[in-house]
Amino acid sequence: MKVNVHAVNFNVDRKLVGYVQGRMDKLEKYYDRVVCSDVFFKLDNSSIKENKIAEIKISVPGDEFIVKKQCKSFEEAVELAADSIERLLVKRKQKVRAHS
Template identity: 85%
Template sequence: MKVNVHAVNFNVDTKLVGFVQLRLDKLEKYYDRVVSSDVFFKLDNTSGKENKIAEVKVTVPGDEFIVKKQCKTFEEAVELAADSMERLLMKRKQKIRAHS
């Protein structure tokens, strides 16, 4: 699956891109018709520790799912977002199965 990584106002290192690619490739186990995915990394301007935002957008035929998580690290945010995305994709798969 093609994963596009976008970092808003900073450069993302290759280790993080590799982590994102590996983690989002696992989504295809739950729903095999994923077209593409975009990951947006943003830094929140608050003084709190949890200022890293990861927004994961997954495109499937006829729909688009977006999950946004804010954590202390980008890896943790991606992990939580991917977990939520897995649940969304499983629901989608069951809904399609029920109609066919």
């Protein structure tokens, strides 16, 4: 799956990009018709510790899913967002099967 990583106002290190690619590749076992995915990283300018935001946008034929999570680390935010996307993809797959 093609994964585009975007960081808003800062540079992402290769370790994080590799982590994101590996985590997104796991999503293909839940729904194999994913066209592409975009992952956006943002830093919230507030005083709270949970200021790292990961937003995942996944495109499947005929639909698009967007999940946004805010945590203490980007890895944790990606993990939570990917878990939510997994559930959405499983629901989508069951819905497609029901109509076939």
